[in-house]
Amino acid sequence: MAAQGRHGGRKSNKMTALVVDDNMVNQTIHHRLLDNLGIENEAVSNGKEAVDIHCSGKTFDLILMDMDMPVMNGIEATRKLREMGIRSMIAGVSTRSMEREVQEFMEAGLDDYQVKPLTVSKLISIIHKING
Amino acid sequence: MDLVQLQRQLVDYKTSLYNEGFLDEQFTQLQELQDENNPDFVVEVVSLFFEDSERLLNELTKALEQQSVDFKRVDAHVHQLKGSSSSIGAQRVQKVCIAFRNYCEEQNIEGCVKCLQQVRHEYSLVKTKLESMFQLQQQILSAGGSIPM
Numbered sequence: 123m124a125a126q127g128r129h130g131g132r133k134s135n136k137m138t139a140l141v142v143d144d145n146m147v148n149q150t151i152h153h154r155l156l157d158n159l160g161i162e163n164e165a166v167s168n169g170k171e172a173v174d175i176h177c178s179g180k181t182f183d184l185i186l187m188d189m190d191m192p193v194m195n196g197i198e199a200t201r202k203l204r205e206m207g208i209r210s211m212i213a214g215v216s217t218r219s220m221e222r223e224v225q226e227f228m229e230a231g232l233d234d235y236q237v238k239p240l241t242v243s244k245l246i247s248i249i250h251k252i253n254g
Numbered sequence: 255m256d257l258v259q260l261q262r263q264l265v266d267y268k269t270s271l272y273n274e275g276f277l278d279e280q281f282t283q284l285q286e287l288q289d290e291n292n293p294d295f296v297v298e299v300v301s302l303f304f305e306d307s308e309r310l311l312n313e314l315t316k317a318l319e320q321q322s323v324d325f326k327r328v329d330a331h332v333h334q335l336k337g338s339s340s341s342i343g344a345q346r347v348q349k350v351c352i353a354f355r356n357y358c359e360e361q362n363i364e365g366c367v368k369c370l371q372q373v374r375h376e377y378s379l380v381k382t383k384l385e386s387m388f389q390l391q392q393q394i395l396s397a398g399g400s401i402p403m
Contacts, residue, residue: 147303147338154287154295190333217337239341241283 137249138181141165142172142199143188143215148238152186152215155245168192169199176203182210183252186240189216189227197230204231213248215240257399264390265402271387276380281343285403300384303342307377310335314370318363328366329358335373346376 139161141152149165156163161184166172168191185203189196200212213234214227224235234251236244255263271277288295310331317328336351350373357365391401 145306145334145337145341147299147306147341150299150302151284151287151341154292154299158287192330217340238337239280239283241280242286 137161137183139163139184140182141186144168144191152240169194172199173202176208185210185212186215187212189218197227200230200232211252257397260394261402267387271383275345276383278343278345297388303338306338311374318367323363325358325361329355344380347380350376
């Protein structure tokens with residue numbers, strides 16, 4: 123998959139991802155899942171850090187956004203990123219499964235939503251949406 | 255004990271952990287993420303889970319000892335524990351966390367204290383079992399064998 127024009131200046135064709143999750147165990151697992159698929163990735167621990175990293179000028183092909191986080195949760199962070207004009211694929215990854223809660227998260231600007239725990243096949247289905 | 259016997263013992267032990275509900279499919283997912291480039295992945299993640307859980311259990315004990323219990327805080331800790339236990343496939347710990355969160359919502363102190371005892375118990379069980387499993391794996395590797403998955 124070739125890098126798109128909006129990431130012009132980036133030398134590698136590797137996909138990039140940002141893991142946003144306050145739980146260290148999840149961060150480690152998601153990092154490994156992404157590594158396994160050849161996706162360069164970093165992790166931050168809450169929504170505010172996700173926003174800050176974008177303010178610093180970094181962008182990512184994919185953002186895996188947890189819902190419940192301290193300081194700034196996933197819904198607020200997703201809204202903020204969209205307001206900032208971030209067009210990256212944002213996939214909500216959460217344990218919440220109630221329709222109303224998922225709906226609210228989706229309406230904040232998600233492209234996809236997966237119930238935790240994340241697995242290889244769930245991640246692949248998210249990635250297909252980027253390419254599709 | 256010879257290598258084949260050790261490997262057999264490991265397979266049987268693992269199977270029993272799944273059958274008794276200590277581990278679920280998510281643990282299998284973790285094992286599938288381990289390879290020659292990341293040969294210690296499962297042990298690393300599980301160790302992280304142990305550290306994280308011990309911290310959370312201590313926080314929970316403190317929080318429930320307070321004169322005026324902050325249920326939101328208790329719930330936040332249980333939520334974390336539920337999340338990490340679910341991510342590594344520690345099914346029985348996760349199940350107690352679900353009940354624990356319900357008691358937090360009801361602001362039921364007795365229920366919470368009971369659940370804390372239960373979750374400590376389930377956590378210590380799964381920790382012991384996983385450590386035994388890792389020990390068996392190490393014995394097999396030291397004997398020059400490979401881990402049957």
